[in-house]
Amino acid sequence: TAVAVPPTAVAPGRLPLRGDNRLAQTRALKEQGNWAGCLAASANPRSLELLYERSWCAYNLDRTGEALAGFTATVQSGSGLGGDVPRDSRFGMILSYLDMNMTEEAARLAAATNLTREQRVTVESTILDQRGVRAFHRRDYAQSIAYLNALQELSGTLRRDLAMLRAYAYLENEQPRLALAEFTRLNDELSTDETRAALASLRGVMSGL
Numbered sequence: 001t002a003v004a005v006p007p008t009a010v011a012p013g014r015l016p017l018r019g020d021n022r023l024a025q026t027r028a029l030k031e032q033g034n035w036a037g038c039l040a041a042s043a044n045p046r047s048l049e050l051l052y053e054r055s056w057c058a059y060n061l062d063r064t065g066e067a068l069a070g071f072t073a074t075v076q077s078g079s080g081l082g083g084d085v086p087r088d089s090r091f092g093m094i095l096s097y098l099d100m101n102m103t104e105e106a107a108r109l110a111a112a113t114n115l116t117r118e119q120r121v122t123v124e125s126t127i128l129d130q131r132g133v134r135a136f137h138r139r140d141y142a143q144s145i146a147y148l149n150a151l152q153e154l155s156g157t158l159r160r161d162l163a164m165l166r167a168y169a170y171l172e173n174e175q176p177r178l179a180l181a182e183f184t185r186l187n188d189e190l191s192t193d194e195t196r197a198a199l200a201s202l203r204g205v206m207s208g209l
Contacts, residue, residue, distance in 0.1 A: 015073070017080050020047035027053050035061045045070075048078040052089055059092060059099075068096035091119050098123070103130045125155050129162065136165055141173035160186065167198065176206055 022041055029038040030053050038057035045051040055070030071092035079086050090113045097106035110123045132147035148166045152158040158166070167182035180202050187195035 015045065015048045015051060015077070017078065018047050018049045020045060020050040023047070023050050023053065026050060026057075030057050033060075039063075048074055049081055052078065052081070052085055055089075055092055059096060062099075064096050064099045068093060068100070071096060087114060087116075091115060091123075094123050098126045098130065101130060103127055103134070121154065125151060128154065132162065133165065136169055139172070141169040144169045145173060160190075164194070171198075171202065176202060180206065 020042075026038055026042040029035075029041055035057045039054065039061065042050050042054040042057070045054055051070045052074045055067045055074065058064075058070065059067035071089045074081070074085065074089035075093060078089065090109060094106045094109050094113070097103075097109065106123065107127050110120070110127070115123065128147050128151035132144050132151060135141075135144035135147060145166055148158060148162055148169070151162070163182060163186055167179050167186065170176070170179035170182060180199070183195055183198045183202060187199055
């Protein structure tokens with residue numbers, strides 16, 4: 001029995017817009033969340049239309065570099081695909097940059113892209129998250145607090161790990177009462193060795209104020 005051989009690879013910049021007859025199968029596998037099956041069905045894409053679908057499957061399998069290359073090729077050469085593809089391929093690029101912690105590259109592209117409201121909230125939330133963590137690690141505690149406060153305002157909540165980080169930022173920024181309030185709230189929600197130790201340390205510090 002003859003074995004099916006994937007088409008020969010074509011450089012993304014030289015792909016035609018359409019014409020790869022594996023599109024329907026690949027798209028169906030993508031919509032089912034069968035990322036591995038999607039990649040297997042779309043090996044060596046022969047159209048930008050197929051490359052675009054494949055790039056989402058690569059992204060969801062954490063093959064971020066491959067996804068970024070595919071989305072970039074679609075942005076550069078695939079405007080003729082029409083519909084939401086030009087915007088959504090830029091969204092894919094932004095998500096890929098964020099997954100690679102290339103926060104500022106993502107922010108620049110996001111600022112130049114007419115994203116949907118849902119896409120913009122997703123992107124801006126991740127940008128604020130990454131900037132807040134990065135500011136904390138470079139000991140710019142006031143800036144870290146500002147980013148994390150903005151994230152909470154945008155999304156309506158703050159992950160526990162980020163709330164803990166903000167509490168430590170308050171402490172390092174000489175705002176012990178705000179730190180105490182934050183650690184107390186977190187400890188009331190879920191008491192852990194870390195929250196209990198932070199509260200004990202803070203109360204010791206504040207007793208001397």
